[in-house]
Amino acid sequence: MFWADELAGAVSGPQVVNDSKTPSGTIHVGALRGVVIHDAIVRAVQAAGREVRFVYGIDDLDPMDAQTLAAREGRLEDMGKPLAHIAPPAGSTASSWAEHFAGQFLAAFAHVGAHPELYRMSRLYAEGAFDGFVRAALERAADVRRVYLEVSRSRKADDWFPLQVICPHCGKVGTTVVDSWNGSEVHYRCERDLVAWAHGCGRDGWISPFGGNAKLPWNLDWAAQWRHFGVTIEACGKDLSTAGGSRERSDALARQVFGFEPPINLAYEFVTVAGRKMKSSAGTGAAAHEMAELLPGDVLRFMMLRHRPRHAIDFDPSGDTIPRLFDEYDRIARAAARLEVRGELPPDADAIFRASLVDPGADPLIEGARYRPSFSRVAFLVQVPGVDVANRVAAEKGAPLDDAERGILAERAAVARRWLADYAPAEARFAMREDGLPSEARALSAEQRLFLGALAIRLERDGPSEGDGWQAMIFDVAQQGSLPAARAFAAIYLAFLGRPSGPRAGWLLASLEREFVLARLREAAGWDSGADVVAPATPGGQP
Numbered sequence: 001m002f003w004a005d006e007l008a009g010a011v012s013g014p015q016v017v018n019d020s021k022t023p024s025g026t027i028h029v030g031a032l033r034g035v036v037i038h039d040a041i042v043r044a045v046q047a048a049g050r051e052v053r054f055v056y057g058i059d060d061l062d063p064m065d066a067q068t069l070a071a072r073e074g075r076l077e078d079m080g081k082p083l084a085h086i087a088p089p090a091g092s093t094a095s096s097w098a099e100h101f102a103g104q105f106l107a108a109f110a111h112v113g114a115h116p117e118l119y120r121m122s123r124l125y126a127e128g129a130f131d132g133f134v135r136a137a138l139e140r141a142a143d144v145r146r147v148y149l150e151v152s153r154s155r156k157a158d159d160w161f162p163l164q165v166i167c168p169h170c171g172k173v174g175t176t177v178v179d180s181w182n183g184s185e186v187h188y189r190c191e192r193d194l195v196a197w198a199h200g201c202g203r204d205g206w207i208s209p210f211g212g213n214a215k216l217p218w219n220l221d222w223a224a225q226w227r228h229f230g231v232t233i234e235a236c237g238k239d240l241s242t243a244g245g246s247r248e249r250s251d252a253l254a255r256q257v258f259g260f261e262p263p264i265n266l267a268y269e270f271v272t273v274a275g276r277k278m279k280s281s282a283g284t285g286a287a288a289h290e291m292a293e294l295l296p297g298d299v300l301r302f303m304m305l306r307h308r309p310r311h312a313i314d315f316d317p318s319g320d321t322i323p324r325l326f327d328e329y330d331r332i333a334r335a336a337a338r339l340e341v342r343g344e345l346p347p348d349a350d351a352i353f354r355a356s357l358v359d360p361g362a363d364p365l366i367e368g369a370r371y372r373p374s375f376s377r378v379a380f381l382v383q384v385p386g387v388d389v390a391n392r393v394a395a396e397k398g399a400p401l402d403d404a405e406r407g408i409l410a411e412r413a414a415v416a417r418r419w420l421a422d423y424a425p426a427e428a429r430f431a432m433r434e435d436g437l438p439s440e441a442r443a444l445s446a447e448q449r450l451f452l453g454a455l456a457i458r459l460e461r462d463g464p465s466e467g468d469g470w471q472a473m474i475f476d477v478a479q480q481g482s483l484p485a486a487r488a489f490a491a492i493y494l495a496f497l498g499r500p501s502g503p504r505a506g507w508l509l510a511s512l513e514r515e516f517v518l519a520r521l522r523e524a525a526g527w528d529s530g531a532d533v534v535a536p537a538t539p540g541g542q543p
C-alpha cells in the first residue's frame with residue numbers, strides 16, 4: 001500500500017497537516033520533498049473521505065545566523081536580526097530578506113500543485129495570536145528547562161526563561177536572553193558574546209513579551225504552531241527526528257508545557273545533490289526554485305514520491321539523473337495505463353503515478369496512456385538542425401499527436417534546451433557541423449574512409465528511416481569491412497560532429513536529411529564527385 005494511503009487509513013476525524021520553513025537564504029530542492037510529501041498526505045486523507053486542512057508556515061522571525069553565512073548569502077551587519085526585519089538582497093523588490101527567499105520558494109508550490117494556507121510567524125506574533133503561548137512558556141519556565149535537560153541533556157541556568165526578545169535598541173533576536181519575568185514584563189539582556197555569529201549591543205531592560213516584542217525558541221514555536229492550528233500530522237526531515245533531537249523536544253514541550261498530544265510524525269530522508277547535502281546553494285541545480293523552473297511539476301512530484309519517505313534521494317542535474325528520471329516517470333505512467341513495460345515495477349506504481357499528477361482530478365488511465373517521447377530522444381532531436389521535432393515524434397508514435405501530447409513534447413523540448421544549456425554532461429551535447437567537412441576529419445584513417453564510402457554505397461541502395469535500422473546497418477557495414485565497431489562510430493562522429501564521440505550514431509543519421517548524409521559520407525571518404533573513386537571496397541555478398 002502507498003505510504004500516504006496507509007497513513008490516511010490510520011487516522012480518524014478531521015485532519016490538519018502542517019509544514020514550515022525558515023527563509024534564511026536560497027531554499028534547497030530538498031525542502032520541496034517536505035512540501036510534496038505533505039501534499040500527498042493531504043490528498044490521501046481527502047481521498048479517504050476526511051476533512052483536511054493544509055497549513056504552511058514561514059518562520060520569518062528566526063534570526064539570520066551562521067547557516068546563512070555558510071551559504072555565502074548572509075550579511076554581517078544583519079546577523080542576529082529576524083529575517084522579516086532585514087532588507088532584501090540587492091536588486092530584489094521584495095519587502096524583506098524573508099519575503100525574497102520565501103517568495104522564490106512559494107512560487108514552486110503552485111508548480112507542483114501544492115496549495116496550502118500560508119502563515120507567517122512575524123504576523124502571528126504581531127497580532128498577539130501567540131501571546132497565550134508566550135505567557136504559558138514564561139510561567140512554566142521550570143518545566144521547559146526540565147524538558148531540555150531530560151530530552152536532550154541540555155542544562156539551562158535557573159534564571160533562564162524560554163523567550164527571545166527582539167532588542168528594541170539594535171533589533172537583534174539572536175543575541176538576547178531573558179532572566180526575569182514579573183507577570184507583565186520580562187527583563188532581557190542583549191549580550192555581546194552569546195553566540196559566535198552575531199554580537200549584541202550590550203544593553204538590557206524591561207519590556208512586554210507580547211505583541212511581537214519577542215518570540216519563543218524554535219522548539220516551543222513549533223509546539224505552539226501545532227496547538228494554534230490544531231495540527232494532527234506533520235512529517236519532518238530525519239535530522240530533526242533523531243533520538244533527543246528537535247522533534248522529540250517539541251513533542252515533550254507540547255505535552256508537558258502546553259498540555260496536548262503532538263501530531264503524528266513521519267520522518268523522511270534527505271535529498272542530496274550530486275552526493276552533497278547542501279543546505280542551500282544557488283546556481284548549482286540545488287535550489288528549489290531552479291528545479292521548479294526546469295522540471296515539469298509532475299516529474300518533480302514524481303522525483304519526491306517515487307521512493308518511500310525513508311529512502312534517501314540523490315539528484316545530480318549535471319549527470320544522467322534528469323533523463324533517467326523522465327524515463328522512469330514514463331515507465332510508471334505506462335504501467336498506470338495498463339500498457340506493457342519492461343523491468344520490475346514498484347508494488348504501488350499506480351498510487352505513485354496518481355500522486356505525481358499536479359492536477360489531483362486528472363485520470364491516471366488517460367494521463368498514463370499519452371504518448372511521451374523519451375527525454376533523451378527529445379534532447380537529441382532539438383540539437384539536430386532542420387528537423388521538425390513534432391513531425392519526427394509523430395512518425396515514431398505512428399499516429400498524429402493529440403493536443404495534450406503536443407503539450408508534453410513542447411514541455412520536454414523546453415526542458416531539454418535548458419538542461420543542455422545549463423546542466424547536461426558534455427557527451428549529451430553536440431553541434432552538427434553543417435558548413436562542410438570538419439577539419440578534425442583529417443584524422444580519419446584509410447580504413448575509416450573506406451568504411452564511410454561503403455556506408456554511402458549501402459545508403460544509396462537502402463536507406464533505413466529509423467535509428468535502430470541505421471544502427472544495425474552501421475554494425476553490418478563495419479563488420480564486412482573488418483573495422484572494429486568503435487572505430488566505425490568514431491569515423492561517423494568525426495565526419496559529422498568533428499569529434500571522436502557523440503550520441504547514438506544511428507539516431508543521429510536517421511534524424512538528418514538523406515541527401516545531406518550521403519554527401520557528407522562521400523566527402524569524408526574522399527570521394528566528392530563519384531568520378532575519381534578510390535575504390536571503396538564494396539561490401540559483397542548481396543546483389
Ligand SMILES: [Zn+2]
Pocket residue numbers: 167168169170171172190200201202203
Ligand atoms: Zn541589542
